[in-house]
Amino acid sequence: MFAEFELVYHNQYNKAFSSPEKLRYAKKLWFSNLRHISPDVIINATHRAIRESEFLPTIKGILKYCEPDNHELGLPDSHTAYLEACHAPQPKAEHAWSHPAVYHAGRASDWFYLASTSEHSAYPVFRKHYDDFCQRVKNGEELTIPSQKAIPETITKPLTPAEQRERMQKLRDELDI
Template identity: 30%
Template structure:
């Protein structure tokens, strides 16, 4: 029987599969640390039950570390977005104080501005606009490039043919992604320019007629 050493010396390192390393979040910079600390100060001020969630300094430090990873994964690094999230949390409760500490995912969702806050139509209105413009006989009029982009991502055929329950769900998901793209400064699909009022239509008959006229003119010129 071969020893472990003998087996090891016969293994070609190039043939050994390499296990992918776990993705480690980038180190938190000073600005992001300020955001995290600001979040926890605000949560402690508006959530009376925060001590139940973080009973001691160790638990608080662990929570900050967990929230930091969640914020970095979501691309949340703006104090303005954090303030929006805190304000949304306060508005959920008439006395401006939340009875419990939200989870990191719940808080991140509160930090995302609504379509209306960005000057866009709300999702239901945007969906109805997309359905109207998806009709083959429609003369498309888009209130905002974001509505057009979400309609394209959903698919005009799907908007026309699927039941409302399904097409609406597809559109609202695409619209939410589009809003996040706007926040990230990513480009959206351009709205096609309108066709000219007068459009030339070419058919075989038109082509043959034009060709006959050209031949006649050439014959007249050579006579």
């Protein structure tokens, strides 16, 4: 990792680690903060940092790059997810969602709000919820779309007169009639 940083971020690297003593201390510090992560993940994070940042990354930056990005987890970008949530037909739970996080963010944002509010106002609300659900997915949470039970076409067994009276009394009690 340090060899690649030296080649890619030459001037920044030499300024940050100007002496062998500073470099030795930095390597110990980085090791103590990254030792719980596998070497393959660290190397992939190093390559990702090199591709995405023009500045020498910090330990915190490398830790962030160690987390999988949304694309790797099958999560669409927030605007694509917003459009999917807005255009999904009813019933929402039966739609073939690109990822369950899109469904949950839409539900948390309120379907009616998304449908009846301009994108200028609704998208930030959706994006906040979507980012929260994306973080939960990154933390390892498995999101599922709740299954919707259909109402049966016919009731297979009619209620007895006693059951009908009992339910009617319960309804009267609830409505205080």
